[in-house]
Amino acid sequence: MKVIIMGCGRVGAQLASLLDKEGHSVVALDTDAYSFRRLPADFKGTALLGNGLDEDVLKKAGIEEADAFVAVTQGDNRNVMAAQMARKIFNVNKVLCRIYDPLRRDLYTILGLEALSPTTIFAEMLKEKLET
């Protein structure tokens, strides 16, 4: 599987590392080259410097042949915009997007984006832990 991960923060880098170890072709995309320090030393994928809201950068990352696109930058709106570009302009099959704001996540789910809110997920997990 060819995967593009936009945002090489803790989550992005860890996901990149996991997929890379399983033999997938991974492109980690970030606007800050310093973020790439989080990638493991034996990372075989590509670390690409650039803005994922830029069509040219996305093409350079190989979005036209990508099987999956994951948007995990710090900005909800940036993730939303990039994910919609991947889905509706480049027709990427599997697109995942992090949206911290649960309400915004609900809206974009209705609009057809596969969006996850870590806020909701973690709150539910904490509640479960408290109850056991």
Added chain:
Amino acid sequence: MYIIIVGGGRLGYSLTKALLAEGHETLLIERNFEVCEKINKELGNICLRGDACETGIQAEAGTGRADMLIAVTGDDEDNLVASQVAKYRFNVPRTIARVRDPRNESIFKKLGVDVTVNSTNIILERIEHEVPSHPLTHLFCITGDQRDLEIMEVRARSGVAVGKSLNEINLPDKVVLGLVIRDGGKPFVPRGDTVFQSGDHIIAVAPAAVGEDLRLLFNGA
């Protein structure tokens, strides 16, 4: 009309002021507390503090009954999301978003924003118009965002159409030559027997894509 403006920067502030002066019911949503205070002091209590990308804030603003939402923050992605929340969550009939990066115009359109306004292109076109040697100026997009039909000005110089009449030249598809301005005189509508001269300013309505063909035809290589 009830118009909601997102982003209280220089553009948002001036726009709010202008719309208020025109008698529209206007509400400005701005994230920054100090900016809000300042605007409320100057324009009256019309600024709501909050993030317009949140459905809660748009609900509070009464977006459901708004006729129009105009997003003019400095961030393209924020303008996109504010417009989409208004359009898809609150069914606002008309959304307008500012874009900084000209390339985002077509993306926004595909993602459901009704109209995009691109300050970079507007300034660029204005400057092109002021450069005397510039053979073609895009004056105005009739359809606003898609650039499928616009008004442009061509300056005739040494193209194949110069010295020929309108009947004799092959215009690209969907092109209408609306007006000729010759020697700064009174503009006239070209007829079939109008012979084009070097120095003519020709105002055309045409799809943006044929701009280059028009330039070649009248201005030469």
